[in-house]
Amino acid sequence: MLVEKTQTVPPVSKKKVEDRQAELGKQSGLLTRNLAETILDTPAIRGMQGVIDAQDALIKKLNDLNKILMGNSSMPAAGTIHGEMDAPVKDSWKRAVRHSGAIADKQVTRTNIKGRVARVLFNAPRGKLTKYGVAKRAESGYPWVKTILQRLEGDGIIRGTQVIDFRGLMKWWRLHQPSPKYRDYLMRRPLKALDTKLDYALTSYYAEDKIQGYLFTSSLELHIRESDKRFWHELVMKKGASAGKGDVRLISGDEHVFYGSFMVDGVRLASIPQIMLDLYDLGGAAHEAADMIMEKWEKEATVTEPRPPHYPQ
Numbered sequence: 001m002l003v004e005k006t007q008t009v010p011p012v013s014k015k016k017v018e019d020r021q022a023e024l025g026k027q028s029g030l031l032t033r034n035l036a037e038t039i040l041d042t043p044a045i046r047g048m049q050g051v052i053d054a055q056d057a058l059i060k061k062l063n064d065l066n067k068i069l070m071g072n073s074s075m076p077a078a079g080t081i082h083g084e085m086d087a088p089v090k091d092s093w094k095r096a097v098r099h100s101g102a103i104a105d106k107q108v109t110r111t112n113i114k115g116r117v118a119r120v121l122f123n124a125p126r127g128k129l130t131k132y133g134v135a136k137r138a139e140s141g142y143p144w145v146k147t148i149l150q151r152l153e154g155d156g157i158i159r160g161t162q163v164i165d166f167r168g169l170m171k172w173w174r175l176h177q178p179s180p181k182y183r184d185y186l187m188r189r190p191l192k193a194l195d196t197k198l199d200y201a202l203t204s205y206y207a208e209d210k211i212q213g214y215l216f217t218s219s220l221e222l223h224i225r226e227s228d229k230r231f232w233h234e235l236v237m238k239k240g241a242s243a244g245k246g247d248v249r250l251i252s253g254d255e256h257v258f259y260g261s262f263m264v265d266g267v268r269l270a271s272i273p274q275i276m277l278d279l280y281d282l283g284g285a286a287h288e289a290a291d292m293i294m295e296k297w298e299k300e301a302t303v304t305e306p307r308p309p310h311y312p313q
Contacts, residue, residue, distance in 0.1 A: 120138050200268060205221065219249060224252055
């Protein structure tokens with residue numbers, strides 16, 4: 001007769017649990033104190049550079065705190081942790097929480113502005129724009145854009161507003177570009193979606209086919225205005241589309257994506273730098289196609305004779 005053996009788990013003492021909770025509470029208190037100091041008490045925060053650095057530090061500390069909170073099932077309730085904090089830390093934490101939502105929004109906005117600056121620089125890489133001109137075309141405040149340009153110059157990517165490292169700028173742009181929001185559809189004839197008065201900018205496979213012809217047009221990707229999402233959904237559904245993964249993708253996000261767009265064969269394409277960005281993100285053969293366009297773009301940036309408006313100015 002077989003007898004099943006069971007392994008006895010030694011009981012955990014109440015004192016050990018309480019010590020663990022106290023340690024976690026202490027770690028949380030230290031993080032929240034530093035968090036509040038980052039937001040409220042850093043002298044440099046009054047300057048634009050300080051704002052950017054403080055926001056980056058805040059997000060890192062929030063992530064660190066989240067790891068502690070989410071990684072321990074024996075963590076005491078939030079009210080218990082706050083109860084173990086001294087009053088200044090509790091007050092600082094409350095103020096930090098109130099600020100966290102607004103600062104998260106600022107983080108997204110700042111990322112969009114970085115993308116806008118990259119898009120403007122790529123479309124005028126020969127340095128003809130002033131820093132104020134870049135800020136105006138990026139539709140952003142001059143102090144903020146000036147700080148971004150100074151960082152890019154410090155990294156050896158630009159000189160003034162002239163692009164000297166195209167691939168470095170693209171890498172920087174991809175690093176700071178928010179993940180796109182999109183919705184997919186399946187359509188028997190995808191190009192029917194372009195028969196509309198709604199604004200769009202064609203990108204990726206079909207756009208690459210229009211300017212280079214290296215890739216097979218396997219899907220139709222369109223940048224659209226955030227405010228037009230509902231109208232686009234109604235439009236493609238009326239044209240016989242089915243919602244779900246397919247051959248049409250509607251991408252919505254920062255509307256600065258229309259900057260530098262141009263017409264070819266009766267359809268509007270996103271700017272060539274934007275097309276490159278989207279192709280790099282797809283990877284594989286699309287990455288190869290983007291490299292080919294990049295080589296041409298770098299060469300065209302040194303040409304002095306007049307050229308079509310979608311070429312670098």
